[in-house]
Amino acid sequence: MSVTNNVYSNPSQLLQRNEALFEGKNILVAGNIDDNYPLHLQSLANSSTFCFSDYRYFSALNDRLSESTRLFTDNYQGTEDKNKKFNLLLIFVPKAKQEVQYLLANLTPHLEQGAAIILVGEKKVGIKSAGSLLKPYANNVNIIDSARHCSLLYCELAQQVAPFKQSDWVKNYTVTVNDTALQICSLPGVFSHGELDKGTELLLQNLPKNLKGKVLDFGCGAGVIGCYIKSCFPDSEIDMVDINAYALASAKLTLTKNKLNANVFASNVFSNIEKVYNTLISNPPFHSGKKTNYVAAETFINQSPSHLTKQGTLLIVANKFLRYEPLLTTAYSSLNTHQQNNKFKLLMCINK
Incomplete structure (x- = not known):
């Protein structure tokens, strides 16, 4: 495992084709982060918060994501300013469907209404069917790009979301x-x-x-x-x-x-x-x-x-x-x- 170069994973290469989505946004990023694309993402966004679940990538990038908030966490709790909300959520889709559902439940309470929700991942982890997981949060879900055996799903938060209780997911x-x-x-x-x-x-x-x-x-x-x-x-x-x-x-x-x-x-x-x-x-x-x-x-x-x-x-x-x-x-x-x-x-x- 190396994150010392700019050889990006296939999902990150798909995001490179759509970087206008992140410009000037306050972004919250989580999921299967497995390269150093976060270093580039922080340069595009107005502000960025990265929630790592894999300690290898957290420890490799922690010191280098100096302009961002970075956390190794199983349960994101929000910012110190509880009124501050994000206007874009990006999830690198992990292989377990339940983990995607967990991340959406955990992170959407920290979004403002109308915020963009983006899922990116490879076909082999089920990205095409992941759109159904977004239905509780949005009126319309669109596949806005596909390449390198990956797809990028986009929607906007249109529903009220319940506060997150981790105990419900154990x-x-x-x-x-x-x-x-x-x-x-x-x-x-x-x-x-x-x-x-x-x-x-x-x-x-x-x-x-x-x-x-x-x-x-x-x-x-x-x-x-x-x-x-x-x-x-x-x-x-x-x-x-x-x-x-x-x-x-x-x-x-x-x-x-x-x-x-x-x-x-x-x-x-x-x-x-x-x-x-x-x-x-x-x-x-x-x-x-x-x-x-x-x-x-x-x-x-x-x-x-x-x-x-x-x-x-x-x-x-x-x-x-x-x-x-x-x-x-x-x-x-x-x-x-x-x-x-x-x-x-x-x-x-x-x-x-």
Whole structure:
């Protein structure tokens, strides 16, 4: 992932053809921001506020968006001046339909009546059908441009919108593994939203019996793994990290719901981590949007030995088709396929 050059994503290239829309506007921007086009957007607008949900892009652009308000947030609260409203909302459409609905509900209360609402995204994330999501807010929705397998949808806010309550969007469900039950809280866009992932289930069913000390749950999602470990091994010290703002908020809600304590914070792999752990544990992410992206998992594996104690354990679960074994055998002298089924494998390494 790089945001150091001006190679824009396809949606941003479509926006370049329509930059007159942003000139002189007070803009609010959110969604799947995945390049450095915000740096150009801030030069077009009268004022700009960027709501990042991906910590990688927030941390890469935060210092450079000096003329803008920039936030890493799961729930935009508005400006200090509650009477100040935006006259343009731009959403880079993420892959989860519910996340688009969530963003519209969260952000439209901060728009003035008649404000422009623009959705931009690729066909493969469903931009063509996203127009239906705008119907509660507008009388007419138009596709005003299409190129590079992307479309730009435009409408104007014509309806009164209700105040946003995040609690209305939390999906609560129960996970039971080995007779331990947890209440999970999940916001839209979070991995395995509303259900227990089968790979995670295999991992939890086969945790080491002597798990103790400092534990890192990498790519924590809604907090299933970290909360289960804390519940089963109450003396363990758990850190839970993710790059996704909705995941981190969900993990905190899950901890609260189950009356458990852990440290939850954003980190781009080990970027904000200085500790050394007894156990590193993960169902590592391998998707970025609709794309298969192994960078985070590869970085995690390659850098993991320096964050493990001697005789510390790395435990990851993965789809069988993912070839992590060559990376693991390079980083560790011992690799054990701890458990597997027809779809997933549980890989364990000891830091000698």
